[in-house]
Amino acid sequence: MGTVASVTRVAAWIGVAMTGMAMVAGVVFPLAPGAVTVEVPVEPYWPQFTNVSDVTPDHGDAVRxxxxxxxxxxxxxxxxxxxxxxxGSAFSSLAAIAVLAAVIVLCSKLLAGKPFSDSLRRAGRIAASALALGTLVGQTLTGIGAYRAGEETLRVDGYTSTGDQEFPGFSPWPVPAFSIDYDFAPFLMALAILVVVELVNAGMAMARQKERLRAETDGLV
Structure with missing residues (x-):
């Protein structure tokens, strides 16, 4: 058990270091002068190529x-x-760091021989809350930022087309759309952490109750 806890704690510390470096990069790069690359959601779009025929192979209408x-x-x-x-990058990274910090605390308590203290429940709740809220806030801020980036780079009020080019929409290129893709895996993980913590806490309460009943029984005997 001690070896597993030690290895896990070291791995968690490495994860904290790597996540911290990723967080610094995710914060510094967008704020630093220069180009920033952003994945921008757009309205469903497909380029229209004029005067194109006899495409090989012919996929027909089976694929959209x-x-x-x-x-x-x-x-x-x-x-x-x-x-x-x-x-958005900072909040998402801090959420992951909170979970890794809880793992480090638990491993430290295991190595110290006090794994089921009252602080375990508090640390678990804090980690689960930080994971859920941090991920939610991070994804929301990133989604809003990506939408604003699309508005600032892709939105046009009008254009002039030369030649025989015709476009089905009001813009010859993708139109930015407001869309936030929430990843619910962190929320499910937060719920799992809460359930495990509450189960451990219930087990601790039952163990203490049994010890108290045993002591009272021994006293009567």
Whole structure:
């Protein structure tokens, strides 16, 4: 048990270091002067190529293709957009660090021979709350920042087309859309942490009750 706890604690510390470096990069790069690459959600779109025929191979109408996300690299994003992207990355990284910190605390208590103290329940609740809220806030801020980046780089009010080119929409390129893709895996993990912590706490309470009953029985005898 001691070896497993020691290895797990070392791995958790390595995870904290790696996540911390990723967080610093995710905060510094958007805020630093220069180009920033953002995945921007757009309205369903597909390029229309004029005067194209006899495509080989002929896929027919069985496949419908759409572009819903484009990668935008821009150097003229506003500071508000950069701040949203940086804050979203920071919150998401801090959520992961909170869980790793809880693992480190638990491993330390195991090595100290006090794994089931009252602080375990508190640490578990804090880790689960930080994971759920941090992920929610991080994904929301990142989604808003990506939408603003799309508005600042892709949105057009009008254009002039030369030649015989015709476009089905009001823009010859993708139109930014407000869309936040929430990953629910961290929320399920947070619920799992809460359930495990409550089960351990219930087991601790039952063990204490049995010890108290045993002591009272021994006293009567």
């Amino acid at each position: 293709s759409e572009i819903t996300t484009v990668s935008v690299t821009a150097s003229n994003l506003s500071m508000a957009t950069r701040g949203l992207l940086a804050a």
